[in-house]
Amino acid sequence: MRLLDLLRKSTESLEAAGIEDALPDAEMIVLHALGMERLDAYVNNPEMRKADAAKIKRLIQRRRKGEPVQYLTGIVAFLGLTVQVGKGVLIPRPETELLVEEVIKTIKSEELGARSQDKPAGAASCDSRLTPYASLSVLDLCTGSGCIALALAKEFPDADVYGTDVSKEALAYARKNAKINSIQNATFLEGSLFVPVNDRKFNIITANPPYIRRDELDTLQREIRDWEPLDALDGGEDGMDFYRQILSSAGEYLGPGGCIFLELGFDQAGFVQKLAQEQGFRDVAIINDYAGIGRILEARKEKFPSNKPN
Numbered sequence: 001m002r003l004l005d006l007l008r009k010s011t012e013s014l015e016a017a018g019i020e021d022a023l024p025d026a027e028m029i030v031l032h033a034l035g036m037e038r039l040d041a042y043v044n045n046p047e048m049r050k051a052d053a054a055k056i057k058r059l060i061q062r063r064r065k066g067e068p069v070q071y072l073t074g075i076v077a078f079l080g081l082t083v084q085v086g087k088g089v090l091i092p093r094p095e096t097e098l099l100v101e102e103v104i105k106t107i108k109s110e111e112l113g114a115r116s117q118d119k120p121a122g123a124a125s126c127d128s129r130l131t132p133y134a135s136l137s138v139l140d141l142c143t144g145s146g147c148i149a150l151a152l153a154k155e156f157p158d159a160d161v162y163g164t165d166v167s168k169e170a171l172a173y174a175r176k177n178a179k180i181n182s183i184q185n186a187t188f189l190e191g192s193l194f195v196p197v198n199d200r201k202f203n204i205i206t207a208n209p210p211y212i213r214r215d216e217l218d219t220l221q222r223e224i225r226d227w228e229p230l231d232a233l234d235g236g237e238d239g240m241d242f243y244r245q246i247l248s249s250a251g252e253y254l255g256p257g258g259c260i261f262l263e264l265g266f267d268q269a270g271f272v273q274k275l276a277q278e279q280g281f282r283d284v285a286i287i288n289d290y291a292g293i294g295r296i297l298e299a300r301k302e303k304f305p306s307n308k309p310n
C-alpha cells in the first residue's frame with residue numbers, strides 16, 4: 001500500500017470513530033511515524049513498509065480511543081520551542097503563547113531587568129553580566145511542561161528563570177524540554193507554588209494555573225477529560241482556588257514594580273481582576289485572546305514600597 005492510500009484509510013478510520021479533525025490528525029500521525037515532511041509525502045507517495053504501516057495502525061487505534069494527537073506524536077511547537085509532552089503533563093495551548101508574548105512585550109518596553117535601581121533585594125545577583133536583561137528574574141508557577149518558563153528563558157538568555165510544580169512527572173518533562181532546546185538558564189523545582197523558592201524575589205511572576213470549575217470537568221472534550229492530568233485542570237469549586245492563593249502571596253515574591261501575568265478561564269477576568277486590586281496590585285489589565293476573550297491578567301506591584309503590608 002502507498003502512503004496516500006494509508007492516509008485515506010486512516011482518515012476514514014478516525015472519521016468512523018467520531019474524531020472531528022480526522023484528516024489533519026491522520027496526517028500528523030502518518031508523517032510523525034514516518035519522520036517525513038508533508039510535501040515529500042504528497043509528492044513521492046512511497047510504498048509503505050509493513051513495519052511502518054503497522055506502527056501507524058497502532059497510533060490510529062489510540063487516537064480512535066480519544067488520546068490527544070500531541071500525546072501520540074509526543075511533541076508540540078510552542079513559540080519556536082519543541083516541547084515534549086505525554087501522559088501526565090498538560091499540552092501547551094496557543095492562548096499560553098499569548099501570555100508569553102505579553103510578558104516579552106512588557107519586559108522589552110520597560111527594560112524591567114535593566115534598571116539596577118529596580119532590582120529587588122535578594123534577586124539573583126547578576127551584576128557581573130553586561131547584557132541588558134542580566135538582572136531579570138522570572139518565576140513560573142504551575143510550570144507543567146515548562147513551556148512558559150523555557151520560552152522566556154530562551155528570549156532572555158541572561159535572565160534567571162525558575163519554574164515550580166507539584167508534579168514530578170511534569171517536572172521531568174520540563175527538565176527534558178530545557179535540555180532538548182539547549183536552555184541553561186531555567187531551573188525547575190518541585191513543590192506547591194512559591195514554597196520551593198524560599199525568600200527569592202522576582203521581577204516577573206507568571207502562571208497558567210488549573211482554572212476549570214470542578215463541576216465543569218465532566219463536560220470537557222474527552223481528549224482533555226480522559227487524558228490530560230486532572231490536577232493541571234481542576235481549579236476547585238469555583239475554578240478560582242489558584243488565583244486566590246497566588247494573588248495573596250505574589251506581592252511577597254515580587255520586587256517593587258514587578259509584574260504578574262496570569263492565564264484566565266473564559267469567564268474569569270472580572271473576578272480575578274477584582275482579586276488583584278484587593279491585593280493592592282496596580283495597573284491591573286486584561287488582555288484579550290484572538291477570540292476576544294479576556295485571557296491574560298497583567299498587574300504590577302507598586303514601585304515604591306509603602307508601609308502597607310503586602
Ligand code: GLN
Nearest residue numbers: 208209210211212232233
Ligand atoms: N486551557 C485549558 C483547557 O481549555 C485549561 C488549562 C488550565 O486549567 N490552566 O482545558
